[in-house]
Amino acid sequence: MNPGTGQQHPISLYLKIWGLLFVLSTMSYLVDYLHLQGLLRWGLILTFMIMKAGLIVAVFMHMAWERLALVYAILLPPLALLVLVWLMAAEAGHTLLTRLLFFN
Amino acid sequence: MNTAAVPPIAPPILAPTTTAAAGWRGLIADWSSDREAFHVSWGKAMMWIFLLSDTFIFSCFLTGYMTVRVSTTVPWPNPSEVFALQVAGTDVPLLLIAIMTFVLISSSGTMAMAVNFAYRRDRANAAALILVTAMCGELFVGMQAFEWSKLILQEGVRPWGNPMGAAQFGSAFFMITGFHGLHVSCGVVYLLTVAFKLLRGDYEKSGNYQIVEIAGLYWHFVDLVWVFIFALFYLW
Numbered sequence: 001m002n003p004g005t006g007q008q009h010p011i012s013l014y015l016k017i018w019g020l021l022f023v024l025s026t027m028s029y030l031v032d033y034l035h036l037q038g039l040l041r042w043g044l045i046l047t048f049m050i051m052k053a054g055l056i057v058a059v060f061m062h063m064a065w066e067r068l069a070l071v072y073a074i075l076l077p078p079l080a081l082l083v084l085v086w087l088m089a090a091e092a093g094h095t096l097l098t099r100l101l102f103f104n
Numbered sequence: 105m106n107t108a109a110v111p112p113i114a115p116p117i118l119a120p121t122t123t124a125a126a127g128w129r130g131l132i133a134d135w136s137s138d139r140e141a142f143h144v145s146w147g148k149a150m151m152w153i154f155l156l157s158d159t160f161i162f163s164c165f166l167t168g169y170m171t172v173r174v175s176t177t178v179p180w181p182n183p184s185e186v187f188a189l190q191v192a193g194t195d196v197p198l199l200l201i202a203i204m205t206f207v208l209i210s211s212s213g214t215m216a217m218a219v220n221f222a223y224r225r226d227r228a229n230a231a232a233l234i235l236v237t238a239m240c241g242e243l244f245v246g247m248q249a250f251e252w253s254k255l256i257l258q259e260g261v262r263p264w265g266n267p268m269g270a271a272q273f274g275s276a277f278f279m280i281t282g283f284h285g286l287h288v289s290c291g292v293v294y295l296l297t298v299a300f301k302l303l304r305g306d307y308e309k310s311g312n313y314q315i316v317e318i319a320g321l322y323w324h325f326v327d328l329v330w331v332f333i334f335a336l337f338y339l340w
Contacts (some may be wrong), residue, residue: 006314008223018213025209025334029202032184032339042340049335053328060216060324062317070142074152081163088167092174099177 007062017059024052151318155325158287162329165280166336172272181268183338186259187251201338204247205330208288211240212327215295215320222316227302230316234299237323241292248285252278280333287326294319 028048031041058064063071142149173180189199218233255261255277259268263275298319307313 006219006223006317008220011217011220014213014216014220017216018209021209021212022206025202025205028335028339029198029205032198045335045339049331052331056212056324056328056331060212060327061321067143070144070149070152073142074156077156078159078163081160081167084163085167085170088171089174092171095171095175096177099175103177 007065009059009062009065013059017055021052021055024048024055028052145314147314147318148321151321155321158325158329162280162283162332165276165283166332169276169280169337172276173270176270176272178270180270181266181273183340186255186261186268187338198338200247200251201334204244204251205334207240207244207247208327208330211237211244212324214240215323219317219320222302222307222313225308225313227305227308231299231302234295234302234316234319238292238295238299241288241295241323241326245285245288245292248281248288252281277337280337284326284329284333287329291323291326294322 025048028045031044031048036044057075063075184197185195187199187201188195188197190196191199214233215237218230218237221230221233260266261268261274261277263278265271266274298315301307302316307315
């Protein structure tokens with residue numbers, strides 16, 4: 001992208017993404033409405049969440065057309081958060097275990 | 105032709121900073137060494153870096169929420185029932201939250217269109233779309249205020265406890281949605297400022313309409329955070 005000019009894309013593209021986000025939101029709401037349970041529920045919730053986030057970042061925030069240096073500078077650091085989530089999940093499991101052992 | 109007009113040496117504007125480098129100015133010039141890592145405007149780069157830092161803040165909140173939810177021995181209140189609304193005598197699960205989600209997504213759509221109109225120098229349409237975006241944001245905050253009052257006054261949810269189950273539910277809920285609501289409220293003020301300056305012709309004078317795109321980045325980020333809160337807090 002030329003640094004002097006901004007991101008300009010047709011409105012029809014934005015409207016399509018808007019519609020797609022509506023469909024995805026409805027589907028994730030239906031997951032709750034239809035009382036899906038277990039792995040199916042969590043899998044669908046995460047799938048729809050990631051698809052919606054991807055559409056917003058790629059199209060609405062124009063990441064799909066930005067220079068690769070900026071894309072990597074912004075999108076790679078959050079991967080460190082996966083490590084945090086993994087560590088805290090292990091920690092929380094351990095806390096739960098000790099609580100069950102000593103307080104129940 | 106154009107190619108003949110290109111100067112063979114570096115532009116003369118660099119000369120004063122390199123020769124007269126002393127004191128703080130020199131320090132900054134030396135450390136920056138006049139290089140640009142990201143070939144986008146500084147405003148956009150800074151907004152992205154701010155949003156990255158905000159990503160970490162919200163992720164810490166959500167990770168904290170995950171930790172207390174996994175580690176509690178008391179059952180977590182079922183969000184599907186807690187946030188149900190009575191319509192015509194029957195409980196519809198998460199109705200208000202679903203409406204809030206659609207309102208915020210719609211505001212993201214109008215914001216994206218406003219950026220397009222701004223770059224076409226169509227000030228009236230761009231400002232109108234930004235105002236619609238801000239109104240959707242205000243509507244969202246209003247519904248959130250309704251949700252909070254219902255939860256506090258009718259259901260008796262407090263940051264330190266609630267009648268439905270695990271005590272950590274209240275603190276996680278107020279912290280996460282409160283911080284998000286604060287972002288939406290700030291965003292509304294931000295958008296109103298941009299719309300005002302757009303109508304006044306500030307960007308027409310400078311010929312730079314990128315401010316609208318940068319404000320849009322912030323607004324889409326607020327919507328993005330809601331996607332994660334909706335999935336991980338309300339639906340899980």
